[in-house]
Amino acid sequence: MEFQKIEKKMIYIRLVCRSIFFLIYLIGVLIGLNFLYHSVGLGLFIYITIIAGLLTLFFAVLTFVFPFLIYKIYRYQINEDKIIVKSGVIFLNKDIIPIKRIQHIEIMQGPIKQIFGLSTLNVYSAGSIQRIIGIKKETAELLADQIKSYLDIKLEKAENTSV
């Protein structure tokens, strides 16, 4: 299996979710600055405003630019030996779970993802969870079956070796 891309709808889901948090953050910052304007000196207020402004700019980039970049980079691959997920924007990550270590698989759909018809495939090992986010429900089920069949082959192989 080649590296696969996730659904494009995932960009919109991320935009919606992050915008909600950004809005809450923005309201908090504005209330905080209003309070500080009346309670601290002008020098300190300007100083804090500059820091808050830079932070807001940073969060704005995270909210409105990063979903596109994440989508562009996010890839997954499932083969008979391992599950690989490539992610990250500035720091590129490659997550690897050996098939033989998988304990159980879970398909999850939150309320927003249900609206967009997407789901998340969670793969559990004894010490970690690996998520493949933003795939269609049917694809998730297909992938789950595929992982299960690979796992069966691995376990059978291991059993034969031990015998």
Add this chain to the structure above:
Amino acid sequence: MSEKFKLSKKYIIMNLLSWFAILFFLSISLVSEINFFKDHITAAVLIVVFVTLLSIPISILLWTSKYFSVNEKEILFCFGIFFKKKISLRFDKISNIKIERNLIDIILGISKLKINSGSVVSTGSEIKLSLDNSYAEVLKNFFDYVLKNPQQPVLENFPLPQKYSLVKKGDALCKEFTTKEKLLMPLITSGSVIATLIIITAMVMVLFFGKFTDLGTESFEFELDLKRFNSAYLGWKIFAIMSVVIISYAARVLYLILKYYNFSLVRNGDQIHLKYGLINQRNYTININKINSVIIKQSLFQRLFRYGEFSLSFVGNFIGDDNNRDNKPTRALIPMIKIDYLKPFMQKYLNEFYKEFEVIKPKRHRMLHFVWIPMLSILIPAILANLLLTVLEIPVILIPAITAGTYVLAFIGQLFMMSCAGLGYNDDLILISNGMYTKTTYLIKKSAIQYMKITAGPIRRKQMLCGLLIRYKETFSFIFAKHYDLDLATKLENDLCLD
């Protein structure tokens, strides 16, 4: 066995005593020559001082030059500073073994273990080992046993010196803490050092920068003024700080004695039994196959004293003798172990984790380690310092000083980090060392590794470097190895995923 065992350190004292005895007789002979003593008092004092000063390094050198080792067939004894001598005596040629003690030995608590070959041409014992009483007895019993049972393997049953903190208990060898270890433990564990620093800082702040104002009606107001250094009653204040530090140290010694009371570690076949504690008793029975990793942790002070904390991470703890099994990942701790003795300790108790590794050091990247990372790590402290200075209205000149100080600290931190880091692997195990001031070494079973992450930021990507994050069967067990070749990471990835 290539392992070299030294004689008891008390041998140095014994040697010094013999030097002092010579000095004593020399002084007596000088005193008898009244005229000499009268006329050359300075020369006499100088001779005494010179001999005393000379005796210390010579005694230490003599001790370091003497060691013994054992292999399957023979015992080897090496000694001599300028004229080095190596005696090898086959077990089947040993004629007799005896333990001797003179008055000084009894006072110092050591014994001379003498091993003779029965050769008529040699004078005295071929091998004469000054050892701690208990170990001399154990070693004598062991050689007696070897002589009676020549077919039995020697190395497997060889009792390690007490310095290795292994004590014979019934049929098993146990680890116990020496008094020195008990006293050192609270001094050099990271937590204790941090606690002491906090105590000292808090007391300095209160005593030297605090101001108590009497408000009457039995109430006081406390005010902290960092700009005003109060030097009144300086001696008393230093005495108070030292007293509190000593009391807290004594309390920690007591706490650790109670916590690790009657510590015993026994390996019995496939199982390790670990037991300690007076108030909260811990009792672990660990199946060797269930151990996922061995972790050796060394704080900066522990590294200076060459000590470390040793813990085992495992799943499936049999609590006590019943079949009550806890399947959660657990860590059992041996809080103090001499790093020099780790090798024989591992061979004895955890042979499964004792493997030779070719340790690969991370790639050093000057821009990354000594410019970017320190720069980024000072960003937050610098902002905080700026904020603090604005609020406290401290002169602006201090801002670059604090920033530069933080940068230097981060730079030194990177040097420490590079010295700690290392990665190695073989067919069964992966070794990862990391840390900055506290060095942690993980020996992880490959079969326990559940997940691996290869991560690379923009600078590392340019250099084809990456960071490795590994998780094994333990809660919060993220182990990070930074700055390794991408090829190495891919090799490791394939190695872990394939059968």
